[in-house]
Amino acid sequence: MDSQPAAQIPVQPPESYLALIDSLLTRIIQQGGFALSFAIQHTSQAAAEDESPEYVIDFRGADAGLLLERNGALLDALEHVVLKAVRLGEGHLSKISFDCEDWRRLRVEELRLTAQIAAERVMETGDPFALSPMSARERRVIHLALRDRPNFRTVSEGAGPERRVVIQLAGPPTHPRGR
Secondary structure, rough: OOOOOOHHOOOHHHHHHHHHHHHHHHHHHHOOOOOOEEEEOOOOHHHHHOOOOOEEEEEEOOOOHHHHHHHHHHHHHHHHHHHHOOOOOOHHHHOOOEEEEHHHHHHHHHHHHHHHHHHHHHHHOOEEEEOOOHHHHHHHHHHHHOOOOOOOOEEEEEEEEHHHEEEOOOOOOOOOOOE
């Protein structure tokens, strides 16, 4: 096998990738003729402790709407391509995130609220609640939103683009079923 074992590849801090990301994004925006600008922002320590990314690449401009169409599909694709191109290590994928006009931040807040409301419904009915299919990043937000609530467990079910989170009671239902 020609590849070097993972143990011998030096692990770089996420900061070491920022200049490469900046350079590549600048070229993509220029060559693509996009009316976009971006800023690389370091998040606050409090946000970093909440499993938020350490760095957010925030896009603005006349073409921002293009990045956000179809639930941010182009934003997700751009993030994926750029982070793969700069060879960001698996351990750092959650430390650098792309956003556009706070869309991703607002989506995370929406998902956290959805998780809490769904959990309350599960508590009331005792029945599992399956959320709509979502990306791996969004499923992770749901799992993390309920991780400190021992009455519940979350599981991902399905495959590919149909993968979804199901919220369940952690133990047997607390009310009789025959009502």
